[in-house]
Amino acid sequence: MSLSQRANTTQISFDWVEIPSGEFRMGSDPIEEVVAYRDESPQHQIDLPEFFMSAKPITNLQYEKFVKSTGHKKPGHWIGGEVPQNRKEHPVTYIDWDDANQFAKWCGARLPTEAEWEKSARGIDGRKFPWGEDDPTEVNANFGNLIGDTTEVGIYKEGTSIFGVLDLSGNVWEWTSSLHFDYPYKFDDGRENVDTWGARVVRGGNYLHSGKNIRCADRHSIFPTARDIYIGFRVVTDDLSKINQKSEIDFEWKRVPAGEFLMGSEFTPIVGEAPDPEYFGVSKHGANRPADFDNEIPQHKVLLDKYRISKTPVTNAQYEIFTKATGYRVPGHWPEGVVTPELANHPVVYVDWADVQAFCTWSGVRLPTEPQWERAARGIDGRIWPWGNFPPNKELANYGQTDKTGRTNPVGVYPAGASPDGLFDVAGNVWEMVGSAYRPYPYNGSDGRENLDLPEEYVLRGGSFYSPHGRYLRTTARSMNYQFRRRDHIGFRVVQNG
Incomplete structure (x- = not known):
């Protein structure tokens, strides 16, 4: 007896079918079934525990929720990056084995083993097709190129x-989780090792295939990087309570009230040299402007709504919650892909623009705009550094290290360097990405610089442990970065409205 169970959440909905525990007959007997392929034998008994399988293949609409939540790459056939209106309930295709696995991990499920897939299809009576022994017709399957395309699930x-x-x-x-090994199927012989390279098993046939290739026992091997219009997937779970259970990241927020502040730099002319060349320098465009920081002028007023900003940059421990929940790739400097206790409270680095956007989308936050970052760093009194108008020292910020020995420090270890609103590490440690494209002042939030989809360079703020001078740590200092760049001194913090 079958049991259908529906899981409704704010993320995604599935129809689940319970597949009871017990034995079933896997594969084909070539004597009894003359059309069987060689890799379907020997036929053998398999005992499986209970599991739940999605009643239908994953649709474009379901996959779209995953893409929007994580920033994962969209299937290439979506027109303009959007699901065509008439294909929302078609199975998602043009996704490879890794894409399917990342979707499954994101929603708390997994790909079925090929044994689970076959039991779900043929039951315990060894039937040839899911509906029984009769050959397929146009009423029970999309096959034989009768339609020439996928249909709704x-x-x-x-x-x-x-x-x-x-x-x-x-x-x-x-797609199934299984490598294409010879029969008999054994769960513990390495075929379910997700890290082993090799062809994976696909099941069920597709709309181009003849009846022979849509039998329950039919199996094909495809390398995991393959993408095509007739390759999709479904998911299984051992525990329905784990579906769509998202671990929450604990951000410590600092509230910044609505109001106006002065953004950028404006220096009073002084006869002769600048007061301190190390921190101010002499601009080639005129005395007493910060050397090579003419991108900070003109100083101008900006009005902001209230918002909340994270007290510290995002840490490795916080980013790990995201990677574990979604299956997203981990930063390359994590030993064996795992955050060590030593690294846990350091700012996450070696992340690029797409990585950060995926994290933000999944966790319901976003990067600060450039004025939001500067307002939170300098307050409303126009200070030069977060702590005031006197230069930094090693008690206030992590800076001035060399490229041989330099490294991040844990977040929050420089409380004396906090901003007026209580932010830590807005000077030094890591340059911080903001959501704004790198464009000239005055700042104008409606001129396109806040369009996250534009392939422009974006702004970095705050300086890092590599920064040789305190001038890079000033609240007004701006640098630029390419979207695909990942480095050991670039991280980010996040904001929310309100």
Whole structure:
């Protein structure tokens, strides 16, 4: 007896079908089934624990929620990056094995093993097709190029398996977790090792295939980097309570009230040299402007709504919550892909623009705009550094290190360097990405510089442990960065409205 269970959350909905524990017959007997392929034998008994399988393949609409939540790459056939209106309920395609795995991890599920897939399709009576022994027709499967395209999921009710799973024959091939090893199937012989390179098994056939290739026992091997219009997937879980359970990241917020502040630099002319060349220098464009920092002028007023900004840059420990929940790639400097206790409270680095946007989208936050960052760093009194108008020292900020021995420090270890609003590490340690494109002043938030989709250089703020002089740590200092760059001295902090 089958049981269908629906999981409704704010993220994504699935129809789940319970597949009961017990034995089933896997593979084909070449004597009994003359059309069977060689890799389907020997036929053998497999005992599986209970699991739940999604009743249908994952649709474009479901996958779109994943893409919007994580910033994951969109399938290339989405027109303008958007799901075509008439294909929302078609199975998502043009996704490779890694794409499918990342979706599954994001929603708390996984890909089925090929044993789980086959049991869901044929039940315990060894049937040839999900609906029984009769050859397929146009009423129970999309096959044989009868339509020449994918169809919406779930419309072939006559093709339902004995457990109540739909679309297990035709329409799209479905990724499984299993490497293509010879039979008999053994869970512990390495074929379920996700880190082993090799061809993975796809099941079910697709809309181009003949009836022979949409049998329950039919198996094909495809390398995991393959993407095509007829390759999709579905997911399984051992525990429905884990689906869409997102770990919350604990940000410590500092509230910044609404109001106006002066943004940028404006220096009073002084006869002769600048007061301190190390921190101010002499501009080639005129005396007493900060050397090579003419991108900070003219000084101008900016009005901001109230907002909340994280007290510290995002740490490795916080970023790890995101990577574990979504399966997103980890920064390359984590030993064996894991955050060590020593690194946990350091700012996360070696992340690029796309990585940061994926983190922000998933956790419901965003990068600060450039004026939001500067207002939180300098307050409303126009101070030069977060702590005031006197130059930094090693008690106030992490800066002035060399490229041989320099490194980040844990966040929050320089309380004397805090800003008027209580932010730590807005000077030194790591340059911080902001959401604004690198454009001349005066700042204008409606001129396109806050369009996250533009392929422009964006602004960095705050200086880093590499910064040789305190002038780079000033609240008005601006630098620029390319979207694809990842370095050991570039991190970020986040904001929310309110």
